[in-house]
Amino acid sequence: MQKENQANLALAFSVLGAIGTAGQGNSFLLTTVHHGFLAATIGGLADWFAVKAIFGRPLGISHRTDILRRNRTRIMDALVSFSSDDLLSRDNIMQVVEREQIGTLLMEYLEHRGGRERLVNAAVEILGHIASDVDSRHIARELTPYIVRALHDLPLEDSFVEFLSVLAEYPHAERIFNLLIRMGHRILQTQAFQELLRENIASIRTEYERDGMIRAFVLSFFDDETIASWFTTRADEILQTALDPENRRHIDGVEAFGAFISGISADSSLRDILYHYKIRLVQNIDLEAIIANFIDTRIQGNHPFWLPYVKELLNDKVDRFVHSAAWQSRADRWVKDLISAEIEKHHELVAVFVRDYLNQKSDDELIAFLERKIRTDLQMIRINGAVVGAIVGIGLSLLVTLAERMWGL
Incomplete structure (x- = not known):
């Protein structure tokens, strides 16, 4: 049963009870009970009138009633002041915030509440939206002049000459020489080289035999296939011995290759050649199209290159945060300082919000709103008024009766 129904009951x-026990003056008990019911009625009626007077005009009486409507401005000021200066004051809010271990809460959320996945997915989604909104053509057009200027200023020719100087040094020169020898060995075995070799042998034979019959007679003992096989075998033997570090052919070959590379790097015209080649290359390359294509395919595409790196970075940072009490402590302090600074800057918004919310309501809406919030507690006042009135009425009746009998004595 609702409190209002209980109060009415x-x-x-x-x-x-007061009506039912009225006129029973010969009975001490009924007289006492009658006075209790009468006092309860008076107390209940008085409290009913007081409660009704807060929200309206009971029995049509306008004097000192309808308190909320007549005192709306003062009540609103009190509500706003209570909300901003007492209930939600800066100190009260920060006391609640300071009691919380925000760093630990963040760790629990990231590790055990699915926060890690949500954080990574949210970051990837945000970066994806940012990347998708990039105008690749505009960015490429803006970046191209800077890249061209950087390539012009980049001393690639000096770096290349230094690179050649390093290659001319013994360990590198020997490795490159061995690599070239192995490549030559593989080339000797290819069908294309063998066919080319036979074609050249045939051409040389024709040219050689043109000068005399004796030469033609001598060469008639060797066909093109035999000559090609002999040349291939001999060249292969030379290449195999050139791979032996102890063989003189290998030592001379490495020295010759190193000297060749050194000679190229020491050529004064090499830098100019490389510089002009770099300039022509930069001018002929459509850098704007390359940059735009890179943005379209590698940054904005379905599988952007940055995606795995971002996920790895975020997961690594989350792992470090979860396992570091120092990081959690710093995060806790940072969040609390941020909250404190924001409250300090915007605390007046609490009063503004409460006042705006109350101003949106008409007098009737405001009264109905407040009545819903405190109606139950006010009905308890009526119930307590009836109960206390009954007790006081019975007590006073007993005291009067006792005093009369004592006076009569």
Whole structure:
């Protein structure tokens, strides 16, 4: 049963009790009970009138009633002041915030509440939206002049000459020489080289035999296939011995290769050649199209190159945060300082919000709103008024009766 119904029932019971016990002056008990019911009725009616006077005009009486409507401005000021200066004051809010271990809460959320996945997915989604909104053509057009200027200023020719100087040094020169020898060995075995070799042998034979019959007679003992096989075998033997570090052919070959590379790097015209080649290359390359294509395919595409790196970075940072009490402590302090600074800057918004919310309501809406919030507690006042009135009425009746009998004595 609602409190208002209970209060009405208590008042009705008091009225009926007072009526039912009226005129029983010969009975001490009924007289005492009558005075209790009568006092309960008076107390209940008084409290009913007081409660009703807060929200309206009971029995049409306008004097000192309808308190909320007549005192709206003062009540609103009190509500706003209570909300901003007492209930949600800076100190009260920060006391609640300081009691929380925000760093530990963040760690629990990231490790055990699915926060890690949400954080990574949110970051990837945000970066994806940012990347998708990039105008690749505009960015490429803006970046191209800077890249061209950087390539012009980049001393690639000096770096290349230095690179050649390093290659001319013994360990590198020997490795490159061995690599070239192995490549030559593989080339000797290819069908294309063998066919080319036979074609050249045939051409040389024709040219050689043109000068005399004796030469033609001598060469008739060797066909092109035999000559090609002999040349291939001999060249292969030379290449194999050139791979032996102890063989003189290998030592001379490495020295010759190193000297060749050194000679190229020491050529004064090499830098100019490389510089002009770099300039022509930069001018002929459509850098704007290359940059735009890179943005379209590698940054904005379905599988952007940055995606795995971002996920790895975020997961690594989350792991470090989860396993570091120092990081959690710093995060806790940072969040609390941030909250404190924001509250300090915007605390007046609490009063503004409460006042705006109350101003949006008409007098009737505001009264109905407040009545819903405190109606139950006010009905308890009516119930307590009836109960206390009954007790006081019975007590006073007993005291009067006792005083009369003592006076009569």
